[in-house]
Amino acid sequence: MALMFPCPQCGSRPFTEFWCGGELPDGGHGAAGDIEADYARVWLKRNVCGDQPERWFHHAGCRRWISLTRHTVTNLIHDVV
Amino acid sequence: MPKVHLRSHTLEPSYDVVIIGGGGHGLATAYYLAKEFGVRRVVVLERAYIGSGGTGRNTTVLRANYKTPETIRFYKKSFDLYATLAQDLDYNMLRSERGLLWLAHSEPQLRNQRERALQNQHFGVNTVFLGAEQVHEVCPQLDMTAGSKRPILGAAYHPPGAIIRHDAVAWGYAAAAERLGVQIHQGVEVTGLRIEGARCLGVETNRGFIGAGAVLSAVGGYVTQIAEMARIRLPIVTHPLQAFVTEAYKPVLDRIVASADLHIYISQSARGELLVGAEIDPYSSYATRSTFPFLASCASRAIDLFPFMARLRILRQWTGVCDMTPDYSPLMGLTAVDRFCISSGWGTWGFKAIPASGILMAELLASGKVPPLMAPFALDRFRWDRAVPERASAGTH
Numbered sequence: 001m002a003l004m005f006p007c008p009q010c011g012s013r014p015f016t017e018f019w020c021g022g023e024l025p026d027g028g029h030g031a032a033g034d035i036e037a038d039y040a041r042v043w044l045k046r047n048v049c050g051d052q053p054e055r056w057f058h059h060a061g062c063r064r065w066i067s068l069t070r071h072t073v074t075n076l077i078h079d080v081v
Numbered sequence: 082m083p084k085v086h087l088r089s090h091t092l093e094p095s096y097d098v099v100i101i102g103g104g105g106h107g108l109a110t111a112y113y114l115a116k117e118f119g120v121r122r123v124v125v126l127e128r129a130y131i132g133s134g135g136t137g138r139n140t141t142v143l144r145a146n147y148k149t150p151e152t153i154r155f156y157k158k159s160f161d162l163y164a165t166l167a168q169d170l171d172y173n174m175l176r177s178e179r180g181l182l183w184l185a186h187s188e189p190q191l192r193n194q195r196e197r198a199l200q201n202q203h204f205g206v207n208t209v210f211l212g213a214e215q216v217h218e219v220c221p222q223l224d225m226t227a228g229s230k231r232p233i234l235g236a237a238y239h240p241p242g243a244i245i246r247h248d249a250v251a252w253g254y255a256a257a258a259e260r261l262g263v264q265i266h267q268g269v270e271v272t273g274l275r276i277e278g279a280r281c282l283g284v285e286t287n288r289g290f291i292g293a294g295a296v297l298s299a300v301g302g303y304v305t306q307i308a309e310m311a312r313i314r315l316p317i318v319t320h321p322l323q324a325f326v327t328e329a330y331k332p333v334l335d336r337i338v339a340s341a342d343l344h345i346y347i348s349q350s351a352r353g354e355l356l357v358g359a360e361i362d363p364y365s366s367y368a369t370r371s372t373f374p375f376l377a378s379c380a381s382r383a384i385d386l387f388p389f390m391a392r393l394r395i396l397r398q399w400t401g402v403c404d405m406t407p408d409y410s411p412l413m414g415l416t417a418v419d420r421f422c423i424s425s426g427w428g429t430w431g432f433k434a435i436p437a438s439g440i441l442m443a444e445l446l447a448s449g450k451v452p453p454l455m456a457p458f459a460l461d462r463f464r465w466d467r468a469v470p471e472r473a474s475a476g477t478h
Contacts, residue, residue: 020364044314047305
């Protein structure tokens with residue numbers, strides 16, 4: 001069985017209907033000209049082995065972004081917004 | 082051929098170089114440190130067994146037909162070292178030159194493959210562009226209509242493309258390194274790095290502290306966890322990469338066939354299995370589970386190219402985890418922590434890089450200077466907008 005996502009609009013749908021938008025960055029925007037903060041936010045990844053906050057886009061459904069926490073080993077999903 | 086078994090050693094309190102990760106990269110670095118640079122107090126620490134990660138899970142293709150000058154030079158060195166590796170290590174690796182076809186089913190891919198052939202020739206790599214008729218001559222087994230879906234329009238043909246026995250590469254390097262005095266410890270897991278004043282003094286393990294003149298992380302998909310121990314964040318996301326083999330079949334496919342449009346590549350192993358691989362899974366994960374959606378879609382694309390495969394049974398499917406960088410090029414070199422180096426970001430083609438990566442990392446560890454071939458792949462290149470974009474030559478492996 002494919003990995004299923006609980007979309008708040010469409011219900012439980014297979015992952016092939018979604019695009020993965022990657023992990024949520026933990027730092028905010030840097031102050032103007034703060035190159036270090038911007039560099040870290042754009043390029044450097046936490047790449048968590050465990051529960052990871054992520055964004056997914058339901059391209060073959062409601063076409064909305066959803067935020068959720070997915071375990072990167074077990075694929076268990078919770079905290080869907 | 083010498084008998085291979087790892088000797089058991091007593092773990093010493095310190096070494097000149099501690100290498101984390103007993104895959105091809107770690108073992109090759111240890112071998113070249115001892116062989117080329119005379120550094121023999123070297124230990125390789127592997128938490129499972131040697132070659133248990135990407136080295137034992139890849140699809141064994143060797144090639145040098147990349148796209149950017151930096152990468153072509155690097156992989157050409159690796160390819161050339163592989164050519165004589167069996168003799169150098171005195172270990173049979175069943176290397177077999179097959180010729181690699183990189184198919185184009187669309188106008189953009191035709192342009193891409195034509196450009197690739199010219200770029201390769203410029204750097205002395207043997208790649209030629211073939212039209213559809215010549216593709217049929219080189220590999221008459223192909224369905225030139227690709228299941229009536231995506232007709233094959235041409236291909237970049239890389240005649241030296243080869244396959245090699247992947248476990249033998251790990252074991253060959255391990256045995257040769259041991260003969261030169263390198264110690265290899267399996268079942269030793271690194272749990273931390275001891276860092277004082279921005280300088281790495283050694284590693285904490287499940288067997289206690291081990292001091293080191295220098296530490297190298299030669300870890301693949303799990304490199305983020307090692308880098309975290311030094312408070313280093315990397316531009317790496319871990320993705321699974323899957324592959325499968327069919328039951329053994331009579332010799333039927335003498336080429337390696339890859340298609341960037343269909344995201345698939347196929348070869349036949351020495352045992353007769355047809356080996357099929359594809360692109361990385363579309364989301365990050367550390368799981369080495371295989372999935373049915375992958376198997377179904379990959380098998381259907383394989384049958385589009387080779388209709389006879391519809392009658393073959395699938396024998397085995399497996400997964401490895403890859404450390405993917407944004408530009409698909411490796412991250413290797415010095416870090417902000419003195420005496421701590423990283424070789425990672427090998428993504429989906431680390432196996433092809435093993436000899437070059439090993440000899441260059443050995444040079445860096447022995448001399449402290451970054452060799453010119455390694456310099457473009459510096460860990461902080463994104464800070465300076467110096468990406469080495471190789472994604473165009475990926476598509477598949």
